[in-house]
Amino acid sequence: xxxxSQLAGQQSIESxxxxxxxxxxxxxxxxxxxxxxxFLLPQTFMEVxxxxxxDFLREWQHKVWSAGYLGMAWPKQYGGGGMPRLFQQIADExxxxxxxxxxxxxxxxxxxxxxxIDTGTDFEKEAYLKGILSAEDIWCQGFSEPNHGSDLGxxxxxxxxxxxxxxxxxxxxxxxxxxxxxxxxxxxxxxAQAERRYNGLSFFLAxxxxxxxxxxxxxxxTGEYGFTETFFTDARIPASCIMGEEGHGWRIAxxxxxxxxxxxxxxxxxxxxxxxxxxxxxxMAQEVERDxxxxxxxxxxxxxxxxxxxxxQALYLGERRVGIxxxxxxxxxxxxxxxxxxxxxxxxxxxxxxxxxxxxxGALYVGDDQAVDGGxxxxxxxxxxxxxxxxxTSQVQANIVGEHVLGLPKD
Amino acid sequence: xxxxxxxLEISFSDEQAMILDxxxxxxxxxxxxxxxxxLLKSETGYKNDVWAEMIALGWTGLALPEQYGGSGMGxxxxxxxxxxxxxxxxxxxxxxxxxxxxxxxxxxxxxxxSRWLPSIVEGAIAAMAMLDNEDWGATEIRCTLTPKDGGFxxxxxxxxxxxxxxxxxxxxxxxxxxxxxxxxxxxxxxxQGAISNNxxxxxxxxxxxxxxxxxxxxxxxxxxxGFEALHDVRLIxxxxxxxxxxxxxxxxxxxxxxxxxxxxxxxxxxxSYQALKHPTVDILxxxxxxxxxxxxxxxxxxxxxxxxxxxxxxRMAKAQATDALLFAGDRSVQFHGGMxxxxxxxxxLYIRRAQWAQHQYGDAQHHRKLLAPLLLD
Ligand SMILES: Cc1cc2nc3c(=O)[nH]c(=O)nc-3n(C[C@H](O)[C@H](O)[C@H](O)COP(=O)(O)OP(=O)(O)OC[C@H]3O[C@@H](n4cnc5c(N)ncnc54)[C@H](O)[C@@H]3O)c2cc1C
Ligand SMILES: Cc1cc2nc3c(=O)[nH]c(=O)nc-3n(C[C@H](O)[C@H](O)[C@H](O)COP(=O)(O)OP(=O)(O)OC[C@H]3O[C@@H](n4cnc5c(N)ncnc54)[C@H](O)[C@@H]3O)c2cc1C
Numbered sequence: 001x002x003x004x005s006q007l008a009g010q011q012s013i014e015s016x017x018x019x020x021x022x023x024x025x026x027x028x029x030x031x032x033x034x035x036x037x038x039f040l041l042p043q044t045f046m047e048v049x050x051x052x053x054x055d056f057l058r059e060w061q062h063k064v065w066s067a068g069y070l071g072m073a074w075p076k077q078y079g080g081g082g083m084p085r086l087f088q089q090i091a092d093e094x095x096x097x098x099x100x101x102x103x104x105x106x107x108x109x110x111x112x113x114x115x116x117i118d119t120g121t122d123f124e125k126e127a128y129l130k131g132i133l134s135a136e137d138i139w140c141q142g143f144s145e146p147n148h149g150s151d152l153g154x155x156x157x158x159x160x161x162x163x164x165x166x167x168x169x170x171x172x173x174x175x176x177x178x179x180x181x182x183x184x185x186x187x188x189x190x191x192a193q194a195e196r197r198y199n200g201l202s203f204f205l206a207x208x209x210x211x212x213x214x215x216x217x218x219x220x221x222t223g224e225y226g227f228t229e230t231f232f233t234d235a236r237i238p239a240s241c242i243m244g245e246e247g248h249g250w251r252i253a254x255x256x257x258x259x260x261x262x263x264x265x266x267x268x269x270x271x272x273x274x275x276x277x278x279x280x281x282x283x284m285a286q287e288v289e290r291d292x293x294x295x296x297x298x299x300x301x302x303x304x305x306x307x308x309x310x311x312x313q314a315l316y317l318g319e320r321r322v323g324i325x326x327x328x329x330x331x332x333x334x335x336x337x338x339x340x341x342x343x344x345x346x347x348x349x350x351x352x353x354x355x356x357x358x359x360x361x362g363a364l365y366v367g368d369d370q371a372v373d374g375g376x377x378x379x380x381x382x383x384x385x386x387x388x389x390x391x392x393t394s395q396v397q398a399n400i401v402g403e404h405v406l407g408l409p410k411d
Numbered sequence: 412x413x414x415x416x417x418x419l420e421i422s423f424s425d426e427q428a429m430i431l432d433x434x435x436x437x438x439x440x441x442x443x444x445x446x447x448x449x450l451l452k453s454e455t456g457y458k459n460d461v462w463a464e465m466i467a468l469g470w471t472g473l474a475l476p477e478q479y480g481g482s483g484m485g486x487x488x489x490x491x492x493x494x495x496x497x498x499x500x501x502x503x504x505x506x507x508x509x510x511x512x513x514x515x516x517x518x519x520x521x522x523x524x525s526r527w528l529p530s531i532v533e534g535a536i537a538a539m540a541m542l543d544n545e546d547w548g549a550t551e552i553r554c555t556l557t558p559k560d561g562g563f564x565x566x567x568x569x570x571x572x573x574x575x576x577x578x579x580x581x582x583x584x585x586x587x588x589x590x591x592x593x594x595x596x597x598x599x600x601x602x603q604g605a606i607s608n609n610x611x612x613x614x615x616x617x618x619x620x621x622x623x624x625x626x627x628x629x630x631x632x633x634x635x636x637g638f639e640a641l642h643d644v645r646l647i648x649x650x651x652x653x654x655x656x657x658x659x660x661x662x663x664x665x666x667x668x669x670x671x672x673x674x675x676x677x678x679x680x681x682x683s684y685q686a687l688k689h690p691t692v693d694i695l696x697x698x699x700x701x702x703x704x705x706x707x708x709x710x711x712x713x714x715x716x717x718x719x720x721x722x723x724x725x726r727m728a729k730a731q732a733t734d735a736l737l738f739a740g741d742r743s744v745q746f747h748g749g750m751x752x753x754x755x756x757x758x759x760l761y762i763r764r765a766q767w768a769q770h771q772y773g774d775a776q777h778h779r780k781l782l783a784p785l786l787l788d
Pocket of ligand 1: 141142144387685
């Protein structure tokens with residue numbers, strides 16, 4: 001959120017330097033976007049389900065980084081570009097517009113990376129940042145467990161200190177990229193006796209290659225793969241993998257979620273989720289007919305589309321407004337804390353409506369040659385739940401907004 | 412082929428920020444809820460000394476060019492003022508007069524502007540007399556303007572003219588040979604009994620039916636570019652109503668949150684129940700969207716004739732804001748339980764304002780209908 005807003009303030013005066021830069025990336029995209037590989041590419045970083053897709057995306061991210069269009073605002077000494085964030089924002093805008101493949105190493109690029117830059121030691125920065133950008137080192141996140149998802153503070157996976165190692169036991173679930181990752185940001189319980197359960201948690205940058213860690217892929221709603229259940233059986237990791245101090249894990253995890261939920265800036269950039277906007281829906285609606293008439297002429301359809309357009313406009317404008325503090329004095333953290341809820345729920349409803357608009361072909365799926373746009377919208381709608389559930393469900397987000405913005409009492 | 416590139420401009424000047432600060436303080440000080448309630452049954456709905464102070468502060472001239480005694484900041488600068496007024500239910504003829512003065516500014520001859528704008532800056536009250544139909548979307552104008560004795564005569568009654576009883580000047584929408592025209596009519600020209608007050612659902616507001624039948628005017632009372640001004644003024648009216656409504660939605664939210672954080676049932680604060688918490692969050696999100704759209708419209712609007720992007724912004728703002736207030740008022744009553752059903756509960760003020768505001772300058776559906784060709788064709 002913060003990122004877009006900076007753009008808002010500065011965009012109207014886009015200097016010659018920035019315009020040149022923009023032209024440069026447009027040109028680069030034109031000459032470097034890979035041809036259609038002939039297999040289904042993911043719409044989000046949460047659907048990397050085969051080695052084939054992995055290799056393709058890894059190569060692409062490496063290429064974007066090598067060209068200097070990823071991590072532009074990260075420190076130079078760690079593989080970044082050391083430039084103002086605005087350049088990355090422009091690069092992202094253009095990559096989004098051109099619908100280039102995603103930069104899939106999102107847990108590194110978007111969450112672990114910024115966390116390490118903002119709070120990590122020099123050693124951690126040296127060890128991890130460059131590999132995140134180059135896509136050499138894939139990252140995953142071990143927060144959720146089978147019995148504890150929304151209630152993250154109650155997780156049970158144990159990490160016990162033994163000499164200069166920690167011994168991990170337990171299991172994590174919904175681990176995006178778990179089977180391909182080299183590192184995991186891991187939240188585990190180091191003190192089961194702690195008076196407040198949050199104080200018993202610690203945060204690790206854990207190597208997935210350690211003995212005793214195994215993963216088992218889980219098939220998703222769309223039929224694709226992309227996440228795993230991750231098992232720890234007496235898995236030993238070096239004690240130096242702990243981030244911060246023992247017992248400080250909850251605070252670090254919450255900080256990480258700020259990046260994940262878009263409430264705090266710092267991400268390396270790149271497109272992580274294919275953007276599907278109202279213009280795409282309107283394009284589709286233009287081609288659909290009912291009884292020989294374009295659906296776009298139907299008054300009820302028109303009214304529904306206008307409602308969505310108003311909502312979309314408010315959403316995008318809100319991302320700019322959030323950067324103008326004078327316009328956010330009332331409930332100052334409202335826009336930042338509600339961004340995930342607002343955006344993901346809008347896209348869910350919008351995509352669902354797309355299927356309704358298709359009429360009977362709306363019942364078809366990827367693989368049927370009669371499906372509208374190859375089943376793109378069906379897949380997009382189902383995939384959208386990754387955003388309304390992952391990273392804190394919409395209901396939990398609503399609790400957060402109610403309690404932290406409006407000051408309502410806890411449940 | 413649709414090629415819609417949305418305009419995403421939004422900005423706020425230091426001057427606007429200063430106006431916002433002083434407006435907030437002013438409206439809070441002058442219009443606490445006891446004062447608002449004490450004015451519900453009053454004749455005009457406002458206190459003369461408060462209105463006089465607003466004039467003295469220069470607010471009536473904020474949107475008007477310096478050559479007419481204003482401060483030349485444009486109508487966008489009134490947005491923070493109007494939002495604060497909505498928030499504290501502070502009613503004066505400010506909004507009514509601001510809209511009408513924009514009609515003169517945009518459609519008047521130099522003579523008409525120099526005759527009227529300086530006096531509006533000094534507090535003369537001007538009101539738009541537009542509706543003679545139940546419907547803001549109606550293309551038919553029933554009120555007519557016909558030549559008579561070297562001048563013109565009006566025939567017809569106008570409905571729900573805001574602040575009519577105190578107005579010094581009316582801008583009457585009339586059909587002249589089928590063409591929409593705006594005509595300046597001084598209150599002194601009205602016959603006895605021409606004004607009959609409405610009983611509004613919103614008791615903070617004042618409006619009347621005004622019968623202009625038989626009123627004669629000279630040619631110099633006809634706005635030179637009335638038709639163009641009409642397009643702009645309808646949108647400005649919608650934007651200012653949206654802004655006031657958004658302020659009121661914020662007030663409804665504040666009141667509701669106050670209750671949810673003090674009332675206990677089953678041994679718990681009722682705000683802890685998600686059945687109340689989540690819809691209350693929805694009010695916040697709806698209200699915030701309205702705010703965003705209003706500030707966007709305020710960024711785009713200037714003294715020039717309103718372009719397509721500005722029209723889209725004003726219509727979106729109105730559609731969003733009055734729906735947001737309808738929702739906020741409705742839930743605010745419900746979540747107060749039995750208290751919410753009483754006249755004493757302030758939710759009463761907000762739910763009533765919501766019903767009034769949606770019908771000023773077109774309801775949400777009206778604006779969405781007019782947005783459709785702008786966005787879809
Ligand atoms: C595609 C995808 C990718 C993911 N990737 C990762 C990952 O890489 N790493 C990781 O650690 N996790 C990941 N997750 C897990 C995700 O964070 C959890 O699914 C999420 O936090 C919800 O937890 P849960 O699944 O246990 O659901 P539960 O917490 O059991 O929730 C079930 C339902 O109850 C509701 N609910 C729960 N508590 C409350 C409450 N207090 N008030 C109101 N409603 C409530 C929820 O909204 C939900 O609708 C991923 C999830 C998805 C869908
Ligand atoms: C027109 C009218 C006539 C009435 N006539 C009579 C009468 O003749 N005799 C009589 O005895 N009573 C009468 N009542 C009272 C009526 O029964 C109560 O108003 C009603 O039970 C709600 O209680 P309350 O007003 O204390 O609201 P509260 O219980 O304080 O409720 C406030 C809000 O919190 C919500 N809320 C409360 N508890 C929960 C919960 N656990 N979960 C989720 N939400 C919750 C409610 O839905 C409400 O929105 C009348 C009420 C009205 C409006």
